[in-house]
Amino acid sequence: xxxxxxxxxxxVAEVLHPEDLPMLAAHALADGHDSPALRELAGLPRQxxxxxxxxxxxxxxxxxxxxxxxxxxxxxxxLVSLAFGLVQGALSPKEVGDGLSMTVTARTQEEAxxxxxxxxxxxxxxxxxxxxxxxxxxxxxQLLAASSDLGPGIRVPASRHD
Numbered sequence: 110x111x112x113x114x115x116x117x118x119x120x121v122a123e124v125l126h127p128e129d130l131p132m133l134a135a136h137a138l139a140d141g142h143d144s145p146a147l148r149e150l151a152g153l154p155r156q157x158x159x160x161x162x163x164x165x166x167x168x169x170x171x172x173x174x175x176x177x178x179x180x181x182x183x184x185x186x187x188l189v190s191l192a193f194g195l196v197q198g199a200l201s202p203k204e205v206g207d208g209l210s211m212t213v214t215a216r217t218q219e220e221a222x223x224x225x226x227x228x229x230x231x232x233x234x235x236x237x238x239x240x241x242x243x244x245x246x247x248x249x250x251q252l253l254a255a256s257s258d259l260g261p262g263i264r265v266p267a268s269r270h271d
Contacts, residue, residue, distance in 0.1 A: 113137050113175050120166065121183035124208070127159040130166045137169075144172035184213035188220050189259040191227065192250040202243040205250070206230025219256045223249040 116133055119125035125133070134151035146169035153162060170177065178186070191208050194200035200208070205227050215221035226249045229242060 111175075112140055113142060113170065113173060117170060117175055117177050118183040118186040121177055121180060122187040124187065127157075127162040127166075128155045130162050131155060131157065134166070134169065142173055144169050146172050181214050181216070185216060185220060186259060188213055188215065188223055188227075189253060189257045192223055192253040192257070195247060195250040196254045202239075202246050203230065205246060217256065219249075219253040223253040225249075 112133070116125055131150055131153045132155070134147050137147060138151050146165050150162065150165040150169055153165070167177065187208070191200065191205045194208075195202065195205050207230070209224075209227055213224055215224045223246075226242070226246045230246075234242065
């Protein structure tokens with residue numbers, strides 16, 4: 110999936126932070142995309158005003174013909190990316206549990222099962238309960254990854270440390 114299209118669902122799913130958008134814009138320019146807002150965004154420092162950064166990002170997407178998905182679509186992409194991240198070993202079970210940053214609606218049975226298991230995670234889980242939860246999450250992730258129509262080309266969001 111194209112870096113900018115991929116970033117659009119991450120932005121709506123709130124896993125792409127404003128301070129990461131200038132570097133994303135710089136990478137998009139290097140990938141061959143170009144627009145006035147994209148160039149301006151790429152030139153901003155990482156700690157720029159978040160509102161200005163968000164506005165430039167949305168404007169750049171618009172100038173490049175990339176639309177922001179709705180929350181349901183972004184949420185589905187988030188679920189699938191977390192499942193693929195777990196299956197591929199890019200994310201730990203804890204990172205998957207922590208990665209649910211928005212209200213997500215599942216459309217398929219596999220999405221619902223993965224969401225249900227992932228949402229059970231709590232930092233206060235008893236240590237004895239973690240192995241069983243991790244196994245159940247891994248199984249649900251494998252089912253979702255195998256059944257998803259969103260595909261393995263989806264990028265795994267970076268883990269959140271805030």
